[in-house]
Amino acid sequence: SAVISQKPSRDICQRGTSLTIQCQVDSQVTMMFWYRQQPGQSLTLIATANQGSEATYESGFVIDKFPISRPNLTFSTLTVSNMSPEDSSIYLCSVGGSGSVEQYFGPGTRLTVT
């Protein structure tokens, strides 16, 4: 299995500011995925991050709002830019298991925008 850590675990931010969330995996993975879980809702995929290439964003999500970096095979960051209260959510990164179909999730970053 993959062990995933995220920083910060939670934060309270002011409207109009930006927050960068870090995701660290204990093994090298090809793809990393960023999901959003709005309060009381299910999970929605934001983007897929491959090392060495631009992230691929899902419909409704744009790079200017959610820029992603993937500098190596064990690390990725997601920035939530120019935040509004509607961005208050849990943001989770996810990776696939090496040689398996398992998909693992990090502990999540709980973001509150005031």
Next chain:
Amino acid sequence: ELKVEQNPLFLSMQEGKNYTIYCNYSTTSDRLYWYRQDPGKSLESLFVLLSNGAVKQEGRLMASLDTKARLSTLHITAAVHDLSATYFCAVGTAGGTSYGKLTFGQGTILTVHP
């Protein structure tokens, strides 16, 4: 566009009773996942189902997959309070560069009463 629907969305059970959560999806997929989420926590992987007729069991939970009907079930046997949580099914996108992308159902909030 892949759609995943769970029902029921809310399930209140008595301890000792049996019940089933249903997960329907709209297009062909090669992977079906079940996750558990406790309040304020990340997702815990329960089952991955890969083929038609697949059945997996762990304790009081049993999951099955019918790819022809595009239906998975999560059966709960003799429920206990510790099973109270939100249960998500998620469908994996088949093959290619999108391997690992998951589309989630709405989630089923399960509460087990004494």
